[in-house]
Each structure stands twice: as structure tokens, then as C-alpha cells.
Amino acid sequence: EVQLxxxxxGLIQPGGSLRLSCAASGFTVSSSYMSWVRQAPGKGLEWVxxxxxxxxxxYADSVKGRFTMxxxxxxxxxxxxMNSLRAEDTAMYYCALLLRSTGEFDYWGQGTLxxxxx
Amino acid sequence: SYDLTQPPSVSVSPGLTATITCxxxxxxxxxxxxxxxxxxxxxxxxxxxxxxxxSGIPERFSGSNSGNTATLTISGTQAMDEADYYCQAWDxxxxxxxxxxxLTVL
Numbered sequence: 001e002v003q004l005x006x007x008x009x010g011l012i013q014p015g016g017s018l019r020l021s022c023a024a025s026g027f028t029v030s031s032s033y034m035s036w037v038r039q040a041p042g043k044g045l046e047w048v049x050x051x052x053x054x055x056x057x058x059y060a061d062s063v064k065g066r067f068t069m070x071x072x073x074x075x076x077x078x079x080x081x082m083n084s085l086r087a088e089d090t091a092m093y094y095c096a097l098l099l100r101s102t103g104e105f106d107y108w109g110q111g112t113l114x115x116x117x118x
Numbered sequence: 119s120y121d122l123t124q125p126p127s128v129s130v131s132p133g134l135t136a137t138i139t140c141x142x143x144x145x146x147x148x149x150x151x152x153x154x155x156x157x158x159x160x161x162x163x164x165x166x167x168x169x170x171x172x173s174g175i176p177e178r179f180s181g182s183n184s185g186n187t188a189t190l191t192i193s194g195t196q197a198m199d200e201a202d203y204y205c206q207a208w209d210x211x212x213x214x215x216x217x218x219x220x221l222t223v224l
Contacts, residue, residue: 035213045153045161045204047213058211061119094160102167103208104151108160 002026002107004095009112016085020112022078022095030073033098035105036080038091038114048093049080063089085116120209122216129222136192138219140205143186148207150188152181155218156201164203165190197223 008020020036036048049069050058057069068081078095092113096105123141130136140150150168153161163172165181168188178193188207192199200223205216 037213037215044202044218045155045206045215047215050211050213060212100166102149102151103213104149104163104166104206105153105161106163106166106172108162110160 002097004097004107004109006093006095006109006112009093009114011115011117012085013118014086014116016116017081017083018085018114020080020082020093020095020114022080022109024076024078024095024097027097028073029071029076029078033101034071034078035096035098036069036078037094037096037105037108038089039094039111040088040091043091046091051078082114085114087116090114090116120207120212120214122205122207122214124203124205124216124219126217127220127222129224130192130195132197132223133194136195136199136221136223138190138192138203138205138221140188140190140216141186142188142207142214145186145188145207146184148183148209150181150183151206152179152190153204153206154199154201155204161204192221195221195223199223 003025005023035050066084070079092111094111095109097107099106152165155161168183
């Protein structure tokens with residue numbers, strides 16, 4: 001059974017850094033397409049980043065240069081390093097698994113909340 | 119950048135058909151999927167590759183995609199279908215979501 005469990009969210013001051021984790025089970029992270037998607041309070045879904053099975057990454061313009069997605073194959077875990085955080089980065093952050101190369105997110109975690117505020 | 123446009127809200131009476139649209143330039147040339155999200159819950163994939171239903175999704179959910187518009191159709195809408203619905207497409211390694219549509223069943 002596929003499971004995705006995010007952690008690492010919390011309250012952080014503007015300009016600060018935070019690292020989110022997504023512990024995966026039921027499949028192998030290193031051979032999968034995975035993504036981070038966020039949702040600001042009361043707002044819609046916003047794609048953040050994607051990692052291909054080969055390790056190549058892609059980012060939304062809103063986070064490019066500030067966020068870095070990576071994975072630890074030995075721990076079967078996905079990460080999102082977030083630097084230079086801004087108030088507009090406040091959101092629930094979900095990790096998601098793509099089973100096919102057609103771009104849909106088949107499985108989602110429960111999310112971890114990031115609040116950027118002084 | 120590529121944009122997907124959805125109506126902010128759609129209302130439907132129980133038992134009737136709900137239709138939610140998603141518009142984008144030449145959207146019919148891309149694969150579109152749809153998610154259902156209920157308050158306080160993570161999104162759930164209900165349609166992928168334009169028309170396919172994942173295992174466990176009721177047959178009343180169907181999709182289509184042609185020209186500049188993709189459509190999610192819910193036949194015989196039930197109260198449990200009240201939720202936010204998001205379309206999503208993949209464009210040159212970038213993922214794009216529509217703004218979401220709140221479906222009210224009344």
C-alpha cells in the first residue's frame with residue numbers, strides 16, 4: 001500500500017529556511033516521479049516542484065532559485081529545502097506520487113503546514 | 119506560462135448532472151486530469167488522461183477533452199460529491215492547475 005507522510009512544517013520568520021520531508025512506503029522513490037504541491041489557506045492548488053526518476057528536477061517560477069527538491073534513496077524519502085521564505089510561501093505542502101509519465105498525481109500525503117510570519 | 123480557467127462555482131440539484139469546465143489554449147492536445155478535494159482533506163484523483171477513472175472512483179464521474187476545453191461530468195450527482203474540483207495539465211515539464219471550482223449540491 002502506497003503511503004506518503006510529510007513532516008517538517010512549522011512557523012518560520014520571513015527570510016528563514018525550512019526543510020520538509022516526505023517518507024514514502026509501498027513503492028521506491030528512486031524509480032518514481034514525485035512532486036510537491038502547495039495550497040495557501042483558502043486558495044487553490046499550486047504546483048511547486050517535480051523530480052523525475054532519473055533525478056532531474058523542475059520548479060515553478062515562484063520558487064525557482066529558493067527551493068530545492070531532493071531525495072534520499074536509502075531512506076526512501078523526498079525532501080524540499082526552502083530558503084529565503086516569504087509570507088506568500090505560507091501554505092499546506094503536499095508531496096505526491098505520479099504512477100505514469102502523463103502528469104497526474106495518483107497519491108497524495110496528508111500535508112504539512114508551513115507558516116511564514118514574524 | 120500556461121493558464122487553465124475554471125468557473126469559481128457550479129450548483130446542481132441532487133440526482134442531476136453537474137458539468138465543470140476547464141479551458142486552456144489547445145488544451146485538447148494535452149492530457150487533463152481532475153481532482154476532488156473536500157474540506158480538510160488531501161486531493162483525490164477522479165479522472166486522468168482525459169477520460170480514465172482510477173480504481174474506486176464511481177462510474178458517475180466522467181471526463182472529456184477537445185479543442186480548448188476539458189469537461190468533468192458528474193451524472194446523478196449526490197450530496198457526497200459536494201467539494202472543490204481542480205483540473206490539471208502537464209505542459210513541457212511544468213504542471214499547471216486550474217483555479218478550482220466549488221461544486222454545491224442543493
